[in-house]
Amino acid sequence: MTVATGRKGRILKEDVKLFIKQTLAEGVVSTGGAGIPSIPAVDFSVFGGIEIQKLSKIKRLTGQNLTRVWLNLPMVTYHDEADITEMEAFRIALNSEKAKDDIKITGLLFIIKALVAAMKQFPSFNASLSSDGESIILKQYFNIGIAVDTPNGLVVPVLRDVDSKSINQLAIELAEKSAKARLGKLLPNEMQGGCLTISSLGGIGGTAFTPIVNAPEVAILGVTRAKMQPVWNGKEFIPRLMLPLDLTYDHRVIDGAEGARFMAVVKQNLSDIRRLLL
Ligand code: CAO
Numbered sequence: 001m002t003v004a005t006g007r008k009g010r011i012l013k014e015d016v017k018l019f020i021k022q023t024l025a026e027g028v029v030s031t032g033g034a035g036i037p038s039i040p041a042v043d044f045s046v047f048g049g050i051e052i053q054k055l056s057k058i059k060r061l062t063g064q065n066l067t068r069v070w071l072n073l074p075m076v077t078y079h080d081e082a083d084i085t086e087m088e089a090f091r092i093a094l095n096s097e098k099a100k101d102d103i104k105i106t107g108l109l110f111i112i113k114a115l116v117a118a119m120k121q122f123p124s125f126n127a128s129l130s131s132d133g134e135s136i137i138l139k140q141y142f143n144i145g146i147a148v149d150t151p152n153g154l155v156v157p158v159l160r161d162v163d164s165k166s167i168n169q170l171a172i173e174l175a176e177k178s179a180k181a182r183l184g185k186l187l188p189n190e191m192q193g194g195c196l197t198i199s200s201l202g203g204i205g206g207t208a209f210t211p212i213v214n215a216p217e218v219a220i221l222g223v224t225r226a227k228m229q230p231v232w233n234g235k236e237f238i239p240r241l242m243l244p245l246d247l248t249y250d251h252r253v254i255d256g257a258e259g260a261r262f263m264a265v266v267k268q269n270l271s272d273i274r275r276l277l278l
Contacts, residue, residue, distance in 0.1 A: 145194030222246035
């Protein structure tokens with residue numbers, strides 16, 4: 001707390017200097033602002049051996065952005081599962097027709113398409129809240145960000161105009177962009193202009209997680225590993241390949257019912273990909 005020592009309560013240069021000195025002495029490691037108490041610094045070496053590693057620039061910037069989003073957005077995560085048994089059979093058949101060095105078709109490409117088809121039905125998912133919070137800006141383009149894990153941290157290249165591209169085109173583009181991301185060669189404009197982001201951990205595992213919205217987007221779709229499960233069809237249990245999906249959305253823009261309806265459409269699109277032709 002600063003004490004103004006000047007005449008009539010004026011803040012002097014010395015007061016400002018003292019304030020800065022006091023703040024630094026408190027050992028602030030992170031602060032969310034808005035009066036949120038900071039996490040105190042701890043001397044871990046008191047308890048055992050330690051090594052200090054500098055965070056990469058990407059990690060530092062991502063950290064700042066995630067904290068900003070966490071503090072500003074009232075977020076809800078909705079979990080569901082899509083039956084991708086037929087989609088997976090089609091994907092495997094497609095890949096078996098391809099030459100050895102052709103780009104592989106992964107399930108993520110169908111998820112991108114299924115998502116964009118749902119965004120067309122639910123424009124509020126392809127929107128941003130204006131900075132004064134008074135209006136919604138609806139977008140007429142469909143750009144999808146894909147979270148890519150790199151040695152230096154998380155980056156989100158953006159696939160542009162996904163609605164007008166084929167699965168094969170998207171496969172080539174995603175392979176190029178993720179390779180560039182991993183080499184740290186993405187240009188800033190290749191990470192801008194996203195409408196909605198997908199964070200897929202499916203190649204690694206998981207049953208569910210709660211991704212953080214990549215604001216000013218209003219939602220993010222998390223994907224974890226598909227798994228064979230017994231599903232009751234009214235008469236018997238049948239084995240179906242089920243894909244877990246996690247939708248986090250900004251509750252200021254999207255209502256719970258809207259989120260659930262949106263996911264029902266994403267699921268429908270994935271369960272019967274012929275719908276993507278409609
Ligand atoms: N269920 C089951 N298997 C899956 C799957 C899923 N949901 N998603 C991917 N797989 C499989 C793929 O089919 C592939 O299998 P094969 O090697 O047998 O062909 C394997 O897992 C690897 O897939 P991939 O990760 O190379 O490809 P992708 O298109 O699914 O994903 C990319 C591309 C760039 C998103 C991914 O490589 C990546 O970086 N993921 C991590 C993103 C991340 O860190 N998100 C966290 C953000 S929040 O902190």
